[in-house]
Amino acid sequence: MLLIDKEGMVVNPRVHAARATSIERGQMKLVSGIIVHQTGGSTAQSSLSSYKNPSANGAHFLIEKDGTIYQTASLSQQTWHVGKLKARCLLENRCTPVEIKALKTFSPTAENKREIAKQAPARFPANQDSIGIELVGEAQANGSYVAVTAAQNDSLKWLVAELSQTLGIAPTEVFRHPDVSRKNPTEASTAAW
């Protein structure tokens, strides 16, 4: 179990506070899931310094290549780390005829709007109810993200287990970013938890 203070910050020697209120986007009342990302940059420092920009977006945690965990946003605040949601029913083969008909017209914006109107777990976890974990990792010249390091996966495993236990998140509600949104399929593909 994690100790979380009244500001939504984890109190634990493995988690370094690096809160950037600039990336917080309003109250998060409920946590339905966790989304795992890779940053696209090669150092934690480049993400931490970009978060200082008042219009920057980010996620709740950032894990450096050496496994160091930073908490970059309060757990009682949303961050905009997900983007437009894909239809969960399509990936789980349980769309209704009405949903199948609507999905025939390609429109990620309309698809996202229909998803957001649902409650998780009928949809994927969204900005409003998910914790984002960023793993530091750049895209290579060939377009694929670098492999997640063993130290990062150790830290990720610990963090996901602790957050899940503390906040009551089911193992089925932890996803890689490309599972829930249209993203480069190699993002976090080597992450393991």
Added chain:
Amino acid sequence: MVGRWWIAAALGLAASLAQANDGCSAGSEFEPRLCPSKLPAIKQVVIQQNGMKSAQETNPAVRCDGFKLSVRQVRQFLARAGEVDKQDALHQLDWSPCYASGEVRFKDGRVGLWQISQFRQGSLRLGEGEPVYLYCPACRDRPFKQP
């Protein structure tokens, strides 16, 4: 026609209200903050790859031969696109498996390598270092897919 003019005027007003002093749009949960790209005038565009499918796309059913840009469309994209933050380009905008790429020569002598994807996102590499990330909501020609 009158109706169309009215819509254009209303859109223009909304856009100017959302703009801060730096000329950037405010951005929202699903639309990135867009800033003027300040690219120089274009001299020449060369398309090297067209209708390409990303090596990262593992779904064999995905086809990209329908995404072929003309030189005119590439020029329009580079001229109309705004600059987005890298974080927003990678996390907020939709990734498309279909892309075209090539070279651009600007009138000031600089040469860049561009890549443009079907969901109206692109990047431009001018020399070493980070590319400029581009997004063109105004690019509505057929090969692009509307989000």
